[in-house]
Amino acid sequence: MEFFNLKVFRYDPTKDSQPYYKTYKLPVEKGMTLLAALFKAKEEQDPTISFRYNCRAAICGSCAVRVNGHAALACKVQITHLLEKYQTDTIVVEPVGNIKPLKDLIYDMDWVIDKMKRIKPWFIPKEPPPPDGKEYRQSEYEHNKIDFASDCILCNSCMSDCNALKANKDFLGPMVISKAYRFIADSRDGAKKERLEEVLKDYNLEWCVRCMECTTRCPKEVQPYENIIRTRIIAAEEGYKTPGEIHATIFEQDIVNRGLLNEMLLPMRQEGILGALKRAPFGIRMFFKGKVNIADFFGGHKIKRLDEVKTIYEVAQRKKKDVKIKIPQIFGLVYESKRKAKQQGGNQS
Template identity: 40%
Template sequence: MHTTINIKVKRFDGEKEWYQDFQLPYEKGKTILWALTSIREQFDPTFNFTSACRHAICGSCAIQVNGHAFLACKTSLDEVLETFNTNELTFEPLKNFEVIKDLVVAWEPKMEKMEQIKPWLIPSEEGSKEKGFIQSEEEYHQIAAPTDCILCGICASECNQLAVNDGTYLDPFILNRAYRFAVDSRDCAPEEHIRPVYENELWKCLHCMQCVTKCPKGIPLHEQVAYLRQESIKMGEVNNKGAKHAFAFYDDVKKKGRLNEVMLPVKTEGVINTMSRIPFALRMIKKGKINPFHMPKAVDGIKGVREIYKYAEEVSES
């Protein structure tokens, strides 16, 4: 049983940054937001963080705790202490954001990036004259999950691609918003939402799934990324490494039921670009990771695999 909680807070005054230590008496049933508020009210009124609704609706109170992003008002302090098995907590601002002061981050650059995907309905004039913009229950459910996004920034903080990208890759919550309008039955121009996503390195998603596992609303961002990629292919955007890699997977599994890992880089990047990877390939061969002379045979039950492909193609066309 904890009697005190030792909290280290990352401070920033616009010029320099440092860590400041605080010690709070443990109280059962509290939240991270309670700890933040207690620090400001009891120890340092200059300490800055953001919060508003206290009910996981506004999304303004997200921070990092011990290197992981949480929504402060929703997250139980008891659960965090149990998860990390310690009474030593470090509070820091969200990653992949510009920091304004202490735990307060700037959203303006993110909103400017979001404008690229036109996060609004582009209605059909003909449709509005005939039946207005009434949706069926099924059509509504297509946008229900993505509309739950509260722009807390947790997905962006946890995104490993944003951590290494030069700034062109769009934040996961922007991808979510593009998907939300692209699938809306009342929107007549889904391509205008999808194309900017494709042009900003859509295929560089690392599939780390951190945006999904940490989302406080459980939004299936991985499914949305897959949908946006599929739609970009339907738009004719197939001359890129991402699409070529996907087609290589598709063809290999359909033919043999397994991947030909030796030929996969060649199909994805071409012969010339693959040549630059020879030193790496030689090291893998030396370690026994790949066998350049192995040609995979079809798996048992390959007919069943092809039947699945056939069924999927028929469903897609219907």
Template identity: 40%
Template structure:
């Protein structure tokens, strides 16, 4: 069967080469055009071939200059994650036939990561974030002697099976909408790993971890775009872990931050009028007495006004709002 592959090739004359050195601070967008160009190849492969088969065939028989990273070819090592038709996927797990759109498949390095060459992106931002959440156990005392087991209830470890399944391919980070505009965001993989240690009964630093994760760039910077859930090849569903961390952080008392205030303001508005009052959401999230923070939101407000998106000054309740209030009362807890 014949397949047409359009490959994003590294363009050494492009912007990335002029502005950044691999391994150092990367200006975003790291590999925006013209740091890449597209080259089209045609390959003859069996119907069941995957994208990686095509790339290896191109490299072996047509163009030895093509750079592609892979190892296991079995969706285990995580090294072949790349953008396929605009979303992160493992090339060794993506059937070419299913990914052929309008007669071709486009593969490229993800725009949110720095390019090293062709389909090989620099994983430094990914590993920096991974290490930032201290992905190791800080043992509770007393630590059992080396010849004794530290017994953990099965149920406790079952809770962590999803997070332990991560193969660090970075597909979730490659497609993360929040990371694309905020390079300081820890990102879905690091936060899912953070939950793996917060949720481990052997770890002694739960409160410290939750405090760190509640700061800027942490759990509250996720925008719930669900891309990480969609693209993770192992079902880790990082967003689910982020939501668990948020609940634990709030329960542990880490509420004095824009993220918690935003959630509170959102719920408060819906509870009282049945819908969102966008006019008060931003000031309440920033903190009513945080003048500097308020001023920083001004450009967004001006842009909204220019685009005709400012909400009405008088916020009206929806009909039947009393029923919404009853729902909040029935759910109880923090928003009662």
């Protein structure tokens, strides 16, 4: 393929009533990044194209865009790889999703910054500086919990492809919660409670729909989805009774008592009578679709060999007291092992 089509989202609010797309025909050059292609189109065909960029080294996050429907850093992805990946001769470039476009590929950062301010994304020490005048210290074990989360470059790639944010603009979003986790899990920081209470407002931790698009699109392996789950675990460990924690507790009780989940009574047990009434129309539709077991409204039946399930549960409860490593720490250690293996492989090549 000698040429490809660069189809760019165009919008100038001073003269355009609606956005539109304009296509530029460019030569396929080995090693050309998407950002380089945008520059070529701007310098040789249309000087009015507007986009953000800065470091050109996948560090600053300024050049994040949507490429054929998915978020990416324009300075990182190469044209030949994109053409091969999508099996097409046309690359469609748009501003990141879920955020208001301002002009062409430039989008509104104020909306995201306002969300970020709520979780205070800066270090708030819980102790005075060390008397020896050196930096605040922490063990390698503790650092592994936040190492990956510290790599976030605030590029908004995860926010762009977040399905929950698309449905609810008030949701803080994966980038903001992930940045909150970076400080919540920091053993040196003193504002854990304050940040936890902020991300727990308005069911923010519950809004995540677990699609994992944020982690899939993250260019720096920050794991935003996993950081949301880690934050939920920490909130539970700190004693916060979130809807997710209550949900899990009810499931645990069902497994111990009957070996099966009773999802018919779940809304009432979790949200009370008013919560159950809100879900009544959905329950009625389920009934007429044959998805409701009437017996579950009266407690339901118990599985056979329930005694074996209870034995497993009792053993797990005893072992729980002996486990010193928390799940967020396990995730961090696994990630660190993968990264070290990748670095060693790169050094050998």
